Amino acid sequence: MTRKDRRVSDRRDSGPPVGDDGRDETVEERADRRWIEVLQELRVLQTGTQILTGFLLALAFQPVFADLGAGQRALYLVLVSLAALSAVIALAPVALHRIVFRRRVKPEVVYFGHVSLIAALAAVSLLLTGVVAFVFDVIVGEVASWIAGIALGTVILVLWVIVPTAIRRWGRNPE
Template sequence: MAGAADSRHESAEERADRNWAELLQELRVTQMGVQILTGFLLTLPFQQRFGELDDTQRTIYLCLVVLSVLATGLLVAPVSLHRLLFRKHLKARLVTSADRLARVGLVVLALVVAGTVLLIFDVVVGPAAAVIAAVGALVLFALLWVALPLELMRRAGSADG
């Protein structure tokens, strides 16, 4: 794998610029999704059926709002970091910090989406189906967001060797 990184013949600054551009592109996709989800959650109390939620469902809802706002903060934070660190020659640190924020933000986003599935299924079908659907969503995210990339890296590593 080291050979693949070296074959680009780029300086540390060029690599940081490329990594930053790639990270920004990824964040654009996730930011839009998490902002739409947060907006959706924030409008729910103003819907007529919201009053029909039981105490457990309201607690789940409030936890989802907190997690959704946290995910929004984590996934938008790299933009703020960039603004504050702009022209300070700290691009490599910016990329490292933004990468960590994005990773944690994705974990929180997965929890929010699974929790939203839990709440919707609980209201529409019932608690047993809600748990199954939420666990299914988490398994899907774990497979697509973690297991698949790890498998692709493993295969790439064995192909290099």
């Protein structure tokens, strides 16, 4: 099979659908490029998640932690669980890649990475909102906590969902 025969636009036989964005690359080249992009995004997401997780874990060992109410402790445990879940989801593509290494399924690994990153972003959005609400609750009070949580949730919704969706819908068409 020649290089030209392996163009992305000709791929119909396996894996998730892969759009042709006009680049002159084979299926394998596109998968390699996209995998590198997924890994870069994983690095950014994982770093932020690790910092938040460390912050949360350190809180339990602070003297003031004993003063938290039952609701605050429950929220704290939910946030620790969300931090762990987001880390596991974000690392799942790496684990998959290790297990299927050299099995010639890179497009499927990239697709799994894409889906995992979206799920991890959803978990991180809840985590960020929850951490901010938790801190506001402890420092200022419950009303401020709700206001801060709703405000941050709205900003995340706008910047992570609405703006990208609008750009995707009305942005430059690669064709």
